Amino acid sequence: MPTPTHDPVLAALLHPFANGLLPWSSQALLLRARAGVAGHGRGFVASQPFRPEAESLQRAGIELLDEDALPEATFPLVLVLPPRQREEARALLAKACAAVAPGGRVVAAVANDEGAKSREADLEQLVGSVATLGKHHCRVFWTSSDSTFNAALLEQWRLLDAPRKILTQDVPGGGFLSRPGIFAWDRIDPASALLAAALPDTLRGRVADFGAGWGYLSLQVLARCPQVQSLDMYEADARALALAQRNLATARVPVHAHWQDVAAGVDARFDTIVCNPPFHALGRGERPDIGRAFIAAAAAALNPGGSLWLVANRHLPYEEALANGFASVRAVQQQGGFKIVQALKA
Numbered sequence: 001m002p003t004p005t006h007d008p009v010l011a012a013l014l015h016p017f018a019n020g021l022l023p024w025s026s027q028a029l030l031l032r033a034r035a036g037v038a039g040h041g042r043g044f045v046a047s048q049p050f051r052p053e054a055e056s057l058q059r060a061g062i063e064l065l066d067e068d069a070l071p072e073a074t075f076p077l078v079l080v081l082p083p084r085q086r087e088e089a090r091a092l093l094a095k096a097c098a099a100v101a102p103g104g105r106v107v108a109a110v111a112n113d114e115g116a117k118s119r120e121a122d123l124e125q126l127v128g129s130v131a132t133l134g135k136h137h138c139r140v141f142w143t144s145s146d147s148t149f150n151a152a153l154l155e156q157w158r159l160l161d162a163p164r165k166i167l168t169q170d171v172p173g174g175g176f177l178s179r180p181g182i183f184a185w186d187r188i189d190p191a192s193a194l195l196a197a198a199l200p201d202t203l204r205g206r207v208a209d210f211g212a213g214w215g216y217l218s219l220q221v222l223a224r225c226p227q228v229q230s231l232d233m234y235e236a237d238a239r240a241l242a243l244a245q246r247n248l249a250t251a252r253v254p255v256h257a258h259w260q261d262v263a264a265g266v267d268a269r270f271d272t273i274v275c276n277p278p279f280h281a282l283g284r285g286e287r288p289d290i291g292r293a294f295i296a297a298a299a300a301a302l303n304p305g306g307s308l309w310l311v312a313n314r315h316l317p318y319e320e321a322l323a324n325g326f327a328s329v330r331a332v333q334q335q336g337g338f339k340i341v342q343a344l345k346a
Helices: 006-020 035-039 051-059 086-099 116-127 152-160 190-198 216-224 236-249 288-301 319-325
Strands: 028-031 045-047 075-080 102-109 130-133 139-144 164-167 175-178 204-210 227-235 255-259 270-275 302-313 329-333 340-343
Touching: 006 035, 006 130, 006 139, 028 086, 035 051, 035 152, 035 329, 045 236, 086 102, 086 116, 086 152, 102 116, 102 190, 116 139, 152 288, 164 227, 190 216, 190 302, 190 329, 190 340, 204 216, 204 236, 216 227, 216 236, 236 255, 270 288, 288 302, 288 319, 319 329, 319 340
Parallel strands: 028 045, 028 075, 075 102, 204 227, 204 270, 227 255, 270 302
Antiparallel strands: 102 139, 130 139, 164 175, 302 340, 329 340
């Protein structure tokens, strides 16, 4: 089983199998699987809430499961690529341990600079001891076939990333539902708050929120702009989108939720689009190309005379993309390291 070179963490995860240290199973479960795994074996299933990766896996014929509803004690091999956020990662490791069949193994890999030692220690807490090795500036670690899990800790950790109410007066209704691991999960993102405060109450018609997260900007649009007639939320993280749907369940206008990669474009047309575009994907490095793709998608999705309201870090190079896609661009505000831009379509 050759290992991919373009994804060091995935390569580290598959290294023990490629080198004969561990046996592969065709009845494997891969949690937070990435597209590079598609050519490495057959018969496995996976989970992946991030739409671009999920689409690549589905195109390869890999069945996707809901990681919040996994069958228990089923899979002889469970592989995990834990995320960076601690509670989310611990919950995912616990779900992996609950899903593995008796006599099976859990194998995980994490980059050294993304908390590899901490995640290895987490798995040790669940099972007592693990084997480990370093590869590609990552650590890959696994349980033995006779590991015994700490049932009480496993049950406690499985709930660490469960949705919960976050109380704040900055959101209509006094709070919102969220969960660890999604962007700004336990707070109001200051860039989004700045954009919300700048939105005019004259916005009307059909509005979209590109990169909606748990729904903060969507809530603010409906609270501040009484002439809005419908709202569409686009979000690539399925976990965040499910929360946004719940947070806007009692909205005064029709709300439509789309699990979609905005960077690939959208088919619908809108009068206004609000956007705090992401500038990271699954890794830590900055990805201004994502924001530029969001801007291009917004330019294509707006009706003539429609407007884009965008907030971004001041240093991100979006000016050329805005100039190429819109008839006029106005710097509305610069504050706290952020810039707010209104762009009008001809």
